[in-house]
Amino acid sequence: MRKRVVITGLGVVAPNAIGTSEFSKAIQEGRSGITFQPDLADLKFSCQIGGIPPITEEIKHQYFSDLQLHQLNSSGVVYGVVAGIEAWQNAGLSVAGEEPDWDSGIVFGTGMLGVDKFREAIYKVDQGQVRRLGSTVVIQTMTSGVSAYLGGMLGCGNQLTANSSACATGTEALLMAYDRIVTGSAKRMLAGSCSDHGPYIWGGFDAMRVLPYKYNQSPKRASRPLSATASGFVPGSGAGALVLESLESALERNATIYAEVLGGHVNSGGQRNGGSMTAPNSMAVQRCIQKAVEQAGIQVSDIDVIDGHLTATMKDPDEVRGWVNALQRSGADFPYINSLKSMVGHCLSAAGSIESVAAVLELHQGFIYPSINAEDLHPDITAMIAPEKIPQQRIRKDINVVAKANFGFGDVNACVILTKFQP
Template sequence: MKTRVVVTGMGVCAPNGISLSEFAASLKNGVSGIRFHPELEKLKFGCQIAGKPQIDDVDLNEYFSKIQLKGLNASGVFYGVIAGKDAWKDAGLASTSNETPDWDSGIIFGTGILGVDKFREAIYQVDAGNVRRLGSTSVIQTMASGISAYLGGMLGCGNQVTTNSSACTTGTEAILMGYDRIKNKKAKRMLVGSCSDSGPYVWGGFDAMRILPRNYNNKPGAASRPMSASAAGFVPGSGAGAMVLESLESALERGATIYGEIIGGDVNSGGQMGGGSMTAPNGEAVQRCITNAIQDSGIDPKDIDAVNGHLTATAKDPNEISNWSQALGRFGIDFPFVNSFKALFGHCLAAAGSIECVGTLLQFRENQIFGSINCEDIHPEIISMIDASKIPQATIEFEPKIIAKASFGFGDVNACIIFKAYSQKQP
């Protein structure tokens, strides 16, 4: 019998919501978390807007000890711990209270750049000959696996505790890695997710590439325009998303709430060939990733009710819709509903997949498809492939049974995951 893997807890630290309830309300009501940042204006960025979680009102003492907070200067760590611990709590789990690790629980929590502000601080201290002033936490704050190390110690997990990194595919890939571990009976539950730092040292490279919108600094809420003819580039974002994955058997034993089920997925690469490059996807690889995920799930492409795309608000959006359409063999009015949450909080880079997967699953709970704002002028190439009614611009009432979610990242890497509304019957 195949081990069924379900989602029993979720947490999020997003530009448009910290708690799960706030995040859900923002997605339902089209509330944007993209804001103007005077710091970026001062540094002469072309794009002076971004999506950044508003954690000033969060009591960090609920998430960190006083010792852990001392000298902590890594926004990604803050976001990841908030989302991760909230997901753990939401699942009805507690950190181990004795000296024995929880051998059945592990963590796969990805990131791209972690602790960049701490690293900058360290560089200045070293260059000034003040090595002894770096502090004892500079290493853990700047190593990529710092986020999983923090969470692993806080929760007492004794199974695999690690960090993955695959650019914008990171979060979705982390979920699939945790899914595989439980499916193969190597763990009962896994905390999975990803985080991304905020700030000019993370976003500056993209501004230099001139792939961020420069004409919306005075109207940030309208800047991120996935699937729109007037899309002018992606808005940089940051934050974290987290899920607790668990074997169905374990979840039922605990009487846990079940948000949904993972029934399959796939990861691959286009090899930066066939039209693929460091920054552009190989269309054939994207289609293969989607097709393989569907085959792994044991479903028919026509079973998919909705797609939450990568859809970053660049010139590549029509290409992505074309790849979905070709892979699913569905066109026009037959195409599933499709949306992109990046219109509400920007492209959260390494955190994008995990935050968007949390939003995707919330659609099962709410019996809705959340709307995609800022695409009132749908790109004509997209309209030539699918019916405009399949791109809801406001939240609609609908009971999805199966939703496909995909992420595509720099380096021509892809991940696609298939979520299913939970039922006691086998998928």
């Protein structure tokens, strides 16, 4: 018998806020976390802005010892640990004692982890200083580094792993955790993803000319999903984390239930029919959405809000068209649609998890966050859906179903259906 799966814990490290409570306020207010980055200007980047979480030394010391911080070069590890521990504590879960918690596991994904540590290691190896690399170089650069850190800190004894699927990583991690619980292989899973920041990660995108360069003096206006003047995505970083749990376990613990995961789907377009390494196959996008709806056991008319991928590139109208075709809903009948990237930028491998936290907060607290900087909606988009379906200000509204999707490099897609919990 398949288990019902609910979300009982949330944690977030985002460019516009640290911690779930402050993050909820920020996204409701439409607060941008995108700022000018002097180091990018010094390195002659065309795009000199980005979204970097305001993590302080005080916050770091709540999670790491002085010795750990002395050797810790990976911002992604810091972000992942902070978000993961917050989600675990938010769920009211304790740290395992001498014996591992066999019922709890972790799926925590990333894209490129520890690039600064790699750079440091390369210089020391080239200079013949291998013995001075330190003892943490491996765990800071291996893809499963955050899962390993969190697994040891929490004492999880179930599956401990990491995934990497470009921009779809966070949503895929959530669905991997869901699959583990729905089959009874685990009682609870910590799911999330993180992304480092900085010139060594963002430089490749700047070279591809997919980042905006006209807003270096007005960074908060730069990320413009759904807008006619969108000119590229603003790079961001951070981490999101969610505790998924069987309904039986959550009720037994009398845990707060933020939302229920009804199901979802993951697929690839095979880089066919217009799909490529950097562009999605529209047929695969539509199939991913339709299969997610089917697997969740809902009707397309049940969807109240779409939390889109929507990166502020020329592909935004194509994404909206994919939703219109997949759901067979348009005009005023189309669900509300928004993009968190308008406030935090594109957090790459962390995008799906941070945006999933936002979607769960919408369901639990009864609001739809705005897509800022979309005052000049793209005409191709307004030809398909009613302009009022793209909120410019927060809407206070009870909503029941959110469809959350991300589409990543390599022509990979992930879509999850979340709903308000009904006993």
